[in-house]
Amino acid sequence: MRLSIVSVIALLIGTIVAAPASAEPPIAAQDPPSGGAGVGIQLLEAPVSLVDDPRARIYIVDNLPPGTVIDRRVAVTNTSDAPTTVRLYPAAAEIGTDGFVFGNERTQNELSSWMSVTPSEVQLPPGQSAEAVVQVAVPPDATEGERYAVAWAEVDTPTPGGAIAARSRVGIRAYVSVGPGNGPPEEFSVSTITPSRAASGAPEVQIGIDNTGGRALDPSATVTLTGGPGGLSAQPTNGSGDSIAPGASGTLTVALDPALPDGPWTADVSVTSGRVSREGSASVTFPEAGTGTSAELATTRNGGVPFWVWILVAGFVAIAIGVAVTARRRTAGSGHRP
Known part of the structure; x- marks a missing residue:
């Protein structure tokens, strides 16, 4: 079967510009951790399909079809000079006129109810770290739309007498969109x-x-x-x-x-x-x-498909046209009729 010039061009463009599937395994994420008041937390991996999205190296950002389950590894660090117990859990968040707003204590919403952190508690010596896994399990009947939550690391700072002087927590935001394909565009x-x-x-x-x-x-x-x-x-x-x-x-x-x-x-x-x-x-x-x-x-x-991609597309298109024209001339010269 012969391909027309238009078909060859369309095939080349589709091959170059096609985005990777969201089902691919995650990659390493190495941005600085968030931390304070004796505890820090850092995302260790991000989706391959979002490798060029700076937010995905800091936060849990993804578009997931209903019924999907993902795991994201995080590192939790005791930044204090004393042994401490770090509690790990998801809780609600929303975006309003004041920006990204955290829910009180362990308040839950739809996304946080889909999330879990394992283990839920770690004992850490001073300066030591441990890994945990944040799981997001989207129900099969979940409706389309973007939801927000936080995976928290929480510590208590006791007084010399043993009473709790302060409770501090740091977290990793979660922006999870539910829907087919790559989800709604950012614009x-x-x-x-x-x-x-x-x-x-x-x-x-x-x-x-x-x-x-x-x-x-x-x-x-x-x-x-x-x-x-x-x-x-x-x-x-x-x-x-x-x-x-x-x-x-x-x-x-x-x-x-x-x-x-x-x-x-x-x-x-x-x-x-x-x-x-x-x-x-x-x-x-x-x-x-x-x-x-x-x-x-x-x-x-600005944004979208990078300019260098279109340069490559133009080069491949020129090659495809040249090959097709040469083949047609050879066919015409041989007297062959299709």
Whole structure:
């Protein structure tokens, strides 16, 4: 059976661009652990299909069909100078106007009820670590949608008399979407930039972000100021914001150098969440105090399939066309009729 030029091109493009299946085994995740008050916890693996998603190396992020069970290894560390008992458990979380909000104590929700941590308790000498497994078992009748929870590591700090002086916990967030395929896409737009001054008098910019996709956002941003008074430019400054639920809007604030003059400046903005980035530019002038005038960001789209992939696609397409044309000329020269 002969393939037409169009068929060959379509086959090559599908081979290069196709994403890995979510059923593949996890890979190592080596980002720094979260910790504090004597205990730390770190995710040790992430899905292969999310290898280029920075969030998946820190949090439990996945899209799972109903009936799926996954395990994620975590490391728990006693960062105190005394032996301690660490309790491990899942609990509820949600995303609202205040970002990612944790439930009180061991409050449960739908996702946390699907989760378990084994073992549920570890005894650790000072500075020592142990592995545990966080399991997520999605029921066969689970409905589509994204859910949120936390896998917690909790310790008590006793007083010399034995009473509990403080209870501390650190955790790994879980963002689990239920549905077929790769799940709903992560998508957002950056709409406005607003110059302002903090209570200390330092300049800052507030970036308006609209979550137009089906997954929660954890945005971070880089702001670069150029074209300032006397041709001044400033070093790029980074900032991060609270989680933004699907369909909601939020603001990411980036604090800047207190020595910067009022402006005007050209502010180049790059906002990233997971594997998606958006860029924009606007003119801003910082007020003497409070909030200044908002400006619409002239945005450009970034993210999706990397540019180098399309270069490879173009190369393969050119080769495929050349092969097909050569074959056709040889067939015509031989007098063969199909």
